[in-house]
Amino acid sequence: MPYSIGQVAKRLDISTYTLRYYDKEGLLPFVDRNAAGRRVFKDADFNYLETISCLKEAGLPVKQIGTFIDLCLAGDRTLDERYDFLAEQEQALEEKMAALQHTMDFLRWKKWYYKRAIQAGTETVNYLPDTTQTDPALREKFNQLVADGADPQDLGHLDR
Amino acid sequence: MPYSIGQVAKRLDISTYTLRYYDKEGLLPFVDRNAAGRRVFKDADFNYLETISCLKEAGLPVKQIGTFIDLCLAGDRTLDERYDFLAEQEQALEEKMAALQHTMDFLRWKKWYYKRAIQAGTETVNYLPDTTQTDPALREKFNQLVADGADPQDLGHLDR
DNA sequence: ATTATAGTTGGACTTAACTTTAAGTCTAGA
DNA sequence: TCTAGACTTAAAGTTAAGTCCAACTATAAT
Numbered sequence A, B: 001m002p003y004s005i006g007q008v009a010k011r012l013d014i015s016t017y018t019l020r021y022y023d024k025e026g027l028l029p030f031v032d033r034n035a036a037g038r039r040v041f042k043d044a045d046f047n048y049l050e051t052i053s054c055l056k057e058a059g060l061p062v063k064q065i066g067t068f069i070d071l072c073l074a075g076d077r078t079l080d081e082r083y084d085f086l087a088e089q090e091q092a093l094e095e096k097m098a099a100l101q102h103t104m105d106f107l108r109w110k111k112w113y114y115k116r117a118i119q120a121g122t123e124t125v126n127y128l129p130d131t132t133q134t135d136p137a138l139r140e141k142f143n144q145l146v147a148d149g150a151d152p153q154d155l156g157h158l159d160r
Numbered sequence C: 001a002t003t004a005t006a007g008t009t010g011g012a013c014t015t016a017a018c019t020t021t022a023a024g025t026c027t028a029g030a
Numbered sequence D: 001t002c003t004a005g006a007c008t009t010a011a012a013g014t015t016a017a018g019t020c021c022a023a024c025t026a027t028a029a030t
Helices: A005-012 A016-024 A045-057 A062-073 A076-120 A136-147 B005-012 B016-024 B045-057 B062-073 B076-120 B136-147
Strands: none
Touching: A005 A016, A005 A045, A045 A062, A045 B076, A062 A076, A076 A136, A076 B045, A076 B076, B005 B016, B005 B045, B045 B062, B062 B076, B076 B136
16 A cells, blocks of 8 residues: 555665655645655556656646646536636647647658669669659649558568 | 758758757758858758658657668668667657557546536535545546447536 | 848757755654 | 665766857958
């Protein structure tokens, strides 16, 4: 039932330094201390710890996570605020994931681009004549292939 | 056809400081200089700049982006290496997106959790009797609802 | 010719999120 | 009782990615 900082660190696969840093930054006000002043984590604390690591994964700065933890400890009168906070984070995360999907699309187009270059033995097959600029029609073609149902992951696949 | 650092900064919506920093870190070795020593960007450079911003979006550190740019400037003999580099980034990005989806799932479960709490007027509806620990059966129930085809985005929706 | 604006450099500063150090305390086992 | 290992704190150090400053140069418009 009670866990030391070292045990928690191992279980969450983070360092004790990090846990103490979080505590200093106000993320762990719920952690008890024993007579010797050492931190004593309880099972219920893992709910908070899971939330903290989720918000961290979502890209929130430590300070904002602290704000949320404060709301949690303030009791039922902050239920609405907590809901709104999470809804905002959901929205932000949706946007971030859409951006990453866009990045992924670019990566796949570039893989296809290099697949063509490797097969031709030279990057110039992708350039406009007498330039070092990528032929815009090529990207159009890639987009068309994807729009026509090709798997963008496969399009750039290359066996050597 | 030629662009100043300020024009490029505006077009990419980043600061001139950032562009100079990238240059200092070796990300822009392809940029020309005029007689006065000022950077002169050409149209072809935007291919590189787009790639840089994509890799940045993907979360790559500036140094690794520099490595890739170096490969690009080394000519056709690095085509394979460049392909592999991009394939690795694609893989890493897939993993990151999966992790973010997991984070999103958690956020939506918590929204549902708070929706219940708000409707009951107290968070205790979510706890195991006589504890402050979340009832594990509740999360099971949420997972079940999602597995049964409910939209997790809707499940936590709350009108007030 | 003067002035405003945009560019140059090297180097210092900032912020976030750790990470380490120093100096000391506590606890369990030989 | 002694020692190893885990803990405590405050404070300093690190790293990444900018961000800014000082001192200077170049260009364009009045």
